[in-house]
Amino acid sequence: MTMNIAALALLDGLAYASLLFLVAVGLTLIFGVLGILNVAHGSLYAIGAYATATLGQWLVAQGFNPWLTFPGMIVAAVAVGVLLGGLIERLLLQRIYSKDPVLQLLVTFAVFMILENLQRMIWGVQPYFMSTPLTVLGNVRLLGINYTAYQVLFLPAAALVVLFTLRYFLRHTNMGAQILAVTEDREAATAIGINASRVYFMTFVIGACFAALGGALATPTTSLVTGMGANMIVLSFAVAATAGLGQIEGAAISALIIGIARSFAVYLSPEIEVIMPYLIMVLVLLVRPNGLFGKETVRKI
Amino acid sequence: MKKGLVAFALLLALALLPFAASNMVVFATMVMAKGLAVLGILVLLRADQVSFGHAMFFAAGAYTAAFLTAAWRDIDLILLLVATLAVTGIAGLLIGVFVTRYRGIFFGMINLAFSMVLYSILEKAFHITGGSDGLRIRRPTLLGFEFSRSEFDLVMFYVVLAVAAACCVLVGRYLLSPLGQALRAVKTNETRVEYLGLSAKSVLLTGYVISAMLCGLGGVLMGLVQGLASPEHAFWSRSAELVFIAVLGGQGHIAGAFAGTLVFEWVRTSAAALLDDSWQLILGVTLIAIILWAPGGLIQLWHRLAGRRTSSDRTGSESGVAE
Amino acid sequence: MSGHDQGQPLLQAEGLKLRFGGIIAADGINLSLFPGEHLAIIGPNGAGKTTFLNICTGYLKPNAGRVSVGGQEITGRPPRRITRMGVARAFQIPQLFTEQTVLENMLLAGSIRERRWNLLRRLDGIPGRAEMEHLLDLVGCADVRNRLASELPEGKRKLVDIALALALKPKVLLMDEPTSGVASADKFGVMETLMNALREAHVSSVFVEHDMEMVKLYATRVAVWAQGIIQMTGEPEVVLNDPDVIRNVIGN
Numbered sequence: 001m002t003m004n005i006a007a008l009a010l011l012d013g014l015a016y017a018s019l020l021f022l023v024a025v026g027l028t029l030i031f032g033v034l035g036i037l038n039v040a041h042g043s044l045y046a047i048g049a050y051a052t053a054t055l056g057q058w059l060v061a062q063g064f065n066p067w068l069t070f071p072g073m074i075v076a077a078v079a080v081g082v083l084l085g086g087l088i089e090r091l092l093l094q095r096i097y098s099k100d101p102v103l104q105l106l107v108t109f110a111v112f113m114i115l116e117n118l119q120r121m122i123w124g125v126q127p128y129f130m131s132t133p134l135t136v137l138g139n140v141r142l143l144g145i146n147y148t149a150y151q152v153l154f155l156p157a158a159a160l161v162v163l164f165t166l167r168y169f170l171r172h173t174n175m176g177a178q179i180l181a182v183t184e185d186r187e188a189a190t191a192i193g194i195n196a197s198r199v200y201f202m203t204f205v206i207g208a209c210f211a212a213l214g215g216a217l218a219t220p221t222t223s224l225v226t227g228m229g230a231n232m233i234v235l236s237f238a239v240a241a242t243a244g245l246g247q248i249e250g251a252a253i254s255a256l257i258i259g260i261a262r263s264f265a266v267y268l269s270p271e272i273e274v275i276m277p278y279l280i281m282v283l284v285l286l287v288r289p290n291g292l293f294g295k296e297t298v299r300k301i
Numbered sequence: 302m303k304k305g306l307v308a309f310a311l312l313l314a315l316a317l318l319p320f321a322a323s324n325m326v327v328f329a330t331m332v333m334a335k336g337l338a339v340l341g342i343l344v345l346l347r348a349d350q351v352s353f354g355h356a357m358f359f360a361a362g363a364y365t366a367a368f369l370t371a372a373w374r375d376i377d378l379i380l381l382l383v384a385t386l387a388v389t390g391i392a393g394l395l396i397g398v399f400v401t402r403y404r405g406i407f408f409g410m411i412n413l414a415f416s417m418v419l420y421s422i423l424e425k426a427f428h429i430t431g432g433s434d435g436l437r438i439r440r441p442t443l444l445g446f447e448f449s450r451s452e453f454d455l456v457m458f459y460v461v462l463a464v465a466a467a468c469c470v471l472v473g474r475y476l477l478s479p480l481g482q483a484l485r486a487v488k489t490n491e492t493r494v495e496y497l498g499l500s501a502k503s504v505l506l507t508g509y510v511i512s513a514m515l516c517g518l519g520g521v522l523m524g525l526v527q528g529l530a531s532p533e534h535a536f537w538s539r540s541a542e543l544v545f546i547a548v549l550g551g552q553g554h555i556a557g558a559f560a561g562t563l564v565f566e567w568v569r570t571s572a573a574a575l576l577d578d579s580w581q582l583i584l585g586v587t588l589i590a591i592i593l594w595a596p597g598g599l600i601q602l603w604h605r606l607a608g609r610r611t612s613s614d615r616t617g618s619e620s621g622v623a624e
Numbered sequence: 625m626s627g628h629d630q631g632q633p634l635l636q637a638e639g640l641k642l643r644f645g646g647i648i649a650a651d652g653i654n655l656s657l658f659p660g661e662h663l664a665i666i667g668p669n670g671a672g673k674t675t676f677l678n679i680c681t682g683y684l685k686p687n688a689g690r691v692s693v694g695g696q697e698i699t700g701r702p703p704r705r706i707t708r709m710g711v712a713r714a715f716q717i718p719q720l721f722t723e724q725t726v727l728e729n730m731l732l733a734g735s736i737r738e739r740r741w742n743l744l745r746r747l748d749g750i751p752g753r754a755e756m757e758h759l760l761d762l763v764g765c766a767d768v769r770n771r772l773a774s775e776l777p778e779g780k781r782k783l784v785d786i787a788l789a790l791a792l793k794p795k796v797l798l799m800d801e802p803t804s805g806v807a808s809a810d811k812f813g814v815m816e817t818l819m820n821a822l823r824e825a826h827v828s829s830v831f832v833e834h835d836m837e838m839v840k841l842y843a844t845r846v847a848v849w850a851q852g853i854i855q856m857t858g859e860p861e862v863v864l865n866d867p868d869v870i871r872n873v874i875g876n
């Protein structure tokens with residue numbers, strides 16, 4: 001393995017990890033607050049991607065400035081996150097907060113099946129492409145390699161912005177403080193007058209927006225195919241579980257580990273590329289059953 | 302006793318099916334084969350655990366048949382079944398040792414991860430697995446006899462019927478045995494299980510291995526009927542289907558597994574042309590409807606309609622046709 | 625196990641320390657249980673008495689110190705292994721299998737004790753059935769044996785919880801406020817039956833208790849737990865009449 005390939009794998013991994021983080025952080029945030037693992041998260045990612053591609057292609061076809069595809073990604077992601085996320089929470093999840101966790105899991109799984117189907121009905125099975133943001137940003141030279149600026153600069157920057165905005169939001173705003181309070185102790189939080197149902201709604205919509213944003217930002221570098229949602233839900237679960245479900249900063253670190261390990265696998269032994277994330281998850285969970293940063297909870301008896 | 306009689310009558314009626322409606326034979330065979338896999342899901346549901354990856358054992362069963370019939374021309378069906386039980390039993394043990402450390406969300410998702418790994422291996426390693434086209438499964442012999450295509454369908458019907466009946470009785474016994482009852486104890490109070498001196502993990506592992514073998518049997522039989530093992534068998538949507546049917550049929554009822562499969566496959570085959578594009582959509586909506594409004598599934602619906610909410614619904618100490 | 629030496633404690637804790645965040649639950653606990661004893665642990669609420677039971681049974685790991693059963697160290701072993709060594713536990717909040725009947729609860733305990741795992745033999749046909757029914761009779765729960773555990777009133781649940789522990793035929797039984805939740809008119813009757821059963825079966829016991837009347841009647845020795853240490857141990861009449869104990873523990 002030459003230095004060149006190592007650098008290439010590192011940059012690939014960094015770009016990939018940024019996307020993984022965006023999706024996983026939404027999953028882990030929702031789990032931390034609502035206690036629900038949203039299996040439909042992968043579909044929100046896929047639909048965010050498709051919506052971005054459609055909007056981007058339209059913008060370009062209409063002859064707008066190609067730079068407009070950047071705000072286009074955000075518009076598409078927020079629209080998908082707010083609309084779909086909001087609907088899912090209001091129509092369904094609200095009814096099942098008091099139910100058995102396994103039933104909650106089944107309901108989000110059912111939503112996942114529905115969204116996968118809808119996505120296929122709307123966008124068909126032909127692959128979609130929209131690489132305008134990639135081309136307008138051009139290439140940069142990094143570690144002696146030519147690489148697209150979109151992947152090595154824009155994606156990691158976007159991930160960092162999300163990470164720090166989320167941190168700031170949770171620690172320094174009123175809504176964030178309420179979210180953290182509900183996470184710590186729901187009953188105590190409701191007792192001091194926090195509207196838990198509003199907190200749940202906000203959290204779910206924010207989480208859904210992150211999933212859609214992950215999809216939106218993935219659009220320029222990936223060909224959109226059916227099944228991308230299914231892959232992403234397991235991948236982002238692997239990232240979140242490796243970190244410990246509910247760990248936001250931890251998800252950034254495990255996304256980096258998994259992203260970089262995977263891209264090294266691509267260059268070194270492509271056969272195990274697909275297995276790599278799960279391999280890491282299994283190894284971590286074998287040693288630390290609650291993930292790298294998760295804490296063990298002891299039931300009071 | 303009454304239940305035993307009903308079960309016997311049902312078995313007899315099924316055995317006569319080929320004479321009454323010969324065009325239904327293959328369909329009935331497939332329903333029963335798939336029902337076996339659903340039975341596997343049901344065992345884990347007893348402990349309130351849902352696996353989103355059990356199609357991997359289904360696929361393992363089908364591929365076992367594909368590899369063995371390719372390697373030995375005149376291999377016997379009985380041997381295939383035994384080999385499948387061994388392969389899926391060992392695979393269930395190895396994967397189970399890891400996944401039974403977890404419950405709920407982790408249990409479901411890690412199973413899903415394992416099945417996606419298997420799926421991508423089956424799809425990518427086409428020198429060995431035939432890639433996305435899958436592998437053909439040759440017709441095996443049974444007790445040394447060779448059969449033509451049409452004879453073989455009939456043979457398979459009776460084989461699957463016998464296997465399914467045997468599994469119903471055995472699984473019914475298992476669920477009523479101490480270890481089977483312990484599954485439910487793990488569901489309601491794992492701490493106490495440990496404080497009685499029993500490892501909850503090994504209770505679950507036993508159930509996991511049994512459920513893996515049931516899915517394997519379902520897979521090998523389905524593969525033999527269809528003559529094909531394909532990576533599609535391991536895909537997540539297959540696992541989801543199995544879970545869906547188990548919930549549809551009614552958690553914890555052996556009869557529910559087969560009733561659920563029958564309804565499911567019947568709707569799918571009769572409405573395939575109409576619904577093909579929206580199949581998953583319909584499944585998803587139905588699943589939500591069942592969870593929100595009919596959590597007991599078909600079996601409870603049946604009991605309610607028949608106006609006989611028996612005490613077994615409440616204590617659950619009996620489990621379907623096995624008695 | 626080498627439990628024949630009368631001088632050897634059945635259960636022994638040495639130098640146990642455990643803290644949760646800022647709270648010190650145990651700060652060097654030394655306590656032993658000898659054969660034939662019924663040791664009551666008293667002390668203010670939240671002093672760490674339940675924590676002691678949790679450490680002895682392996683549910684929590686101490687930061688320091690060791691626990692041994694019959695001279696064999698068991699610190700850090702999981703509850704099921706400690707249970708198999710003859711240390712059973714009853715809980716303050718009853719821990720039952722709520723979706724099964726009372727009898728099924730007991731039969732499970734019985735088959736776990738006998739380690740009979742024939743996958744084809746029905747639970748309700750196990751050989752120990754008569755014994756389990758007898759135990760239910762003993763704790764006065766024979767009338768509810770076919771009810772679901774979740775349907776029982778609190779008092780009965782508590783008794784079934786104790787019966788589950790007794791079903792294991794333990795050498796030592798650890799109980800956490802055995803009669804809390806039992807209707808006050810029945811308390812002494814229940815405790816009387818329970819202690820008779822323990823004496824008859826030669827089971828030694830440790831019980832956490834807030835009712836001093838109960839302690840006076842049934843404990844052979846009392847340990848006072850406060851501020852994470854054992855303040856005093858001794859005969860009930862001596863300990864319960866100690867001025868410090870009266871002021872700090874009984875007084876409120």
